[in-house]
Amino acid sequence: MATIATDQLALQRLYHWERTAADTVTLTQPMGGTEVRDFTWGQIGDQVRRMAAFLKAKGQAEGWPADAKVAILSKNCAWWLMSDLAIWMAGYVSVPLYPTLAAETVSQILAHSETRFVFVGKLDDWPLMKPGVPAGLAGASYALSPDDAKAAYESWDAICARTAPLAGAVSRGADELCTLIYTSGTTGNPKGVMHSFGAFAWALQSGLARIPLTAQDRMLSYLPLAHVVERTLVEHGWLTTGLKIYFAESLDTFAADLQRARPTVFFSVPRLWVKFQQGVQAKLPQPKLALLLRLPLIGGLVRRKVLKALGLDQCRFAAGGAAPMPLALLEWYEALGLRINEGYGMTENLALSHITEAGKRQFGTVGPAYPGVQVRIDTQTGELQMRSPALMLGYYKEPQMTADALTADGWLRTGDKASIADDGCARITGRVKDLFKTSKGKYVAPAPIEDKLGMNPAIEACCVAGANLGQPLGIAMLSPLGLQRAATDAEGLKAELAQHLADVNVRLDPHEQLDTLVLIKTPWTVDNGFITPTFKVKRNRVEEAYGAKFEGWVKQRAKVQFGD
Template identity: 85%
Template sequence: MATIAADQLALPRLYHWERAAANAVTLTQPMGGVGGAEVKTFTWAQVGDQVRRMAAFLKAKGAAEGWPADAKVAILSKNCAWWLMSDLAIWMAGYVSVPLYPTLAAETVSQILTHSEARFIFVGKLDDWPAMKAGVPAGLPGASYALSPDDAKQAYESWDAICARTQPLPGEVTRAASELCTLIYTSGTTGAPKGVMHCFGAFTWAIAEGLERFPMSAADRMLSYLPLAHVAERVLVEHAWLKEGLRVWFADSLETFTADLQRARPTIFFSVPRLWVKFQQGVQARMPAQKLNRLLRLPLIGGLIRKKVKKALGLDQCRIAVGGAAPMPVALLEWYETIGLHINEGYGMTENLALSHMTLPGKKQHGTVGPAYAGVQTRIDPATGELQMRSPALMLGYYKEPGLTVDALTPDGWLHTGDKVTQDAEGCVRITGRVKDLFKTSKGKYVAPAPIEDRLGMHPTIEACCVAGANLNQPLGIAMLSPQGLQRAATDAAGLQAELAQHLEAVNARLDPHEQLDTLVLIKTPWTVDNGFITPTFKVKRNRVEEAYGAKFEGWVKRRVKVQFGD
């Protein structure tokens, strides 16, 4: 572990802001109302007071019930002000936080709560608590938030009631940099979720390193909407908030997301590729791409259009835009450049706190994830082409899984990323596929699906896609239609097929012969978190797609149709 200054750890940063900016508003929480218009704000003093009260409650409960020193306390909620305060209260009480994605199936909720041996749970803002609560072990105590579902409020005492009857914990509790602070369960793209163990010092090092590349300040604003249970939001939002004292807004709902963006006017905005695509499709739905491109080329009008488009997106004040969690298609990055928004692409994993590589501000490094952060060591396995790395942000291991921990690391302590890469003269890394995602056709040729999927997914009628075909003569593509695609399928199916046949031809033209797709199969049924086709961070679960459609592959190919409907 690198040397970490004690006053830069999470809890000392909270104490700093309590003293230095007690009356500054730092959190803005929508409370519902028409269009999510009602909001509640929290100053640093109010955050500190509530955290101290909840910490005192947890500490007393743990002492009364004999919790172990490293007891695990779970947070099951969508992003909100109480989520952040719960995390801090758990740490201040001396315990370890276990966040859960707010969209998990009951079986996964049960698995994580049981595996982590959680002693308490915060049940907060959720869209489908009835479907999840069966996964909460009987008798597990908990607390609810002001925005919790009504039946959760009936089952658990409220945050406000607990704080009202509990005196704040005095003084300044400290936790060592080497202490375990959280278990971050992976989203399960490669099987059952694993509890990644991280210490306080790793977070402090990661955010300090990130801020070297992208400086932030208390004047910055963020909108928190991607799950705080995910490592990227945890580092970028929670720990940047604590480090720099910036202001955080929260999204109310999917329906109010545009209004939430307009209200926050974030100066720093992170999103996953699928959402960047949806933003683009929203613009193109209001103004056809050809017309927009023509207007953008006009000297005076182009500037006005750029401002108008960014303002409509709520990103007219954005100075740092970042994409990550999955590859960003080059064409998508170039489109955002045309409207005056430079998106930096980041790369990392839960196991390294999402801090590995990032394109440099102002540099056109499209198609790569940029060079490694300072302090991150990397190497490429000459036998497999796999990127391996190590840094002070590396995990302590997988909770209760020493065997899996050994498998994740090389004998000399470097993390297996599982990603095949190349590296250019400037140190920029280009991800060419997953070591384990490679599949072999019946011709004996290997196919890397990820780059092909990036190109397929750039058509506005395609929302998500998967390339498969192990042991087939040629690979095939399976694409879930976007709302625009579904509308076209209902009104002009033949026209849609013809248009996508041209798109497929253009994609195939850039591929080696053994990579070219035999057919593109269109799926009308949405791929969602609930039906298991995507993770909570919008990554397609390849194994689920192959499980659901694999039996149909040969039949689809035998039709000899370039673009066809699969359901």
């Protein structure tokens, strides 16, 4: 572990803000309707200390181990962050769960982690998740928890009201286990990635050299805090710099939530950046928008108006990641005056590997490595490998999986194929294991093709498959616009997408060109297992659901066809 100043560790940062900015509002939480609740650092410190005292006393009374696990099952909210801090202050290890998991996965994670207590918070689908929580597992609810969770668990406010705050400054060492981040995973069961307090502190120390967060910044927290990017960038960025966090209330209020926050730093995954784009194009068709942007004076007014409508007019640093950002999408936002920095990382390295540099046009790459991150390309497989002080301690209870994830000399196997240019910028070219071979013996890397296919507004998500077929094929889930077109003008939609397919194919090598594009009307969601909580398509689930139809689709000899 690299040398980390003690005052940069998570709890020490809380004590710093508690001492120096007690009256500063740092969290803004929508409570439904027009009600909004603000939290100062002093209020946060007081509530965290009370909940920590409760957890510590409960652990001592029940004989919890020193590294007992406490789970957080909730959408993002102020109490999520306070729960995490209370768990650490009590001396325990936090286990966040995605708020969209199936009951079976909830059960698996709680059992595997040996969770002793669970915070059941703000959730949309608690009745579906509830069977996964053991009936005998103690817990607490939040002010925004579902009613039956409030009935089942004592409330956060009641516990705080009857518990005296923990005094003093509890220290947690840099090498101590901080959290288990269970990977959402595109295949297999989630794995509990172990990270230390020092790893987070180092990640922020390195990350701030590339992402200049300050106490004056504002961020909107809406991607799951159970995900490594939100956890590192938002939670630990908040603790390190003292920036202000606004929380999103719901999908329906997201536009209003963005307007309330007007974030100065904003991160989103590619699928949501595409949704924002499609929302603009629905009101201002692309040909008209492109024309207006080219006009002197008017172009500047249009840019400001569009960004203000998105709630991003104050955004000075925008970023994307978790999946590849299509080049055409980056160029579209650049034309609006918003350059998106593309980041690259994994749960196993706290998402701290590469990011493009602010002010530099490094499109098509994920930029150079963060300061202090070492990278290399495996000469046999073309795999990008890396190491840094932000690397995981390993997978919880999985020594063999840990060994498999690392090389003999301690470098992380990312599983991604890449090339590194002379300027240090890395270009991700596909997954080592996602490569498949057609019946002609040619290998196909699906990710770059999927990037190109996804740049039509009728397509929301797509997957390229075709192992052992003569040519690959594309499977595309229609966007809301695509579904509307399918219902009112199916033949026109097919003709438009046939041209789009032809435009894509002409840019591919002959063995990569798609035989057919199959349109799917059934949504791919987290609930039905087709995507992860960060909107990555689960390739194995798509192939499992549609694989038996591949040959039949190819035999139709149609460039574009409906698959359901």
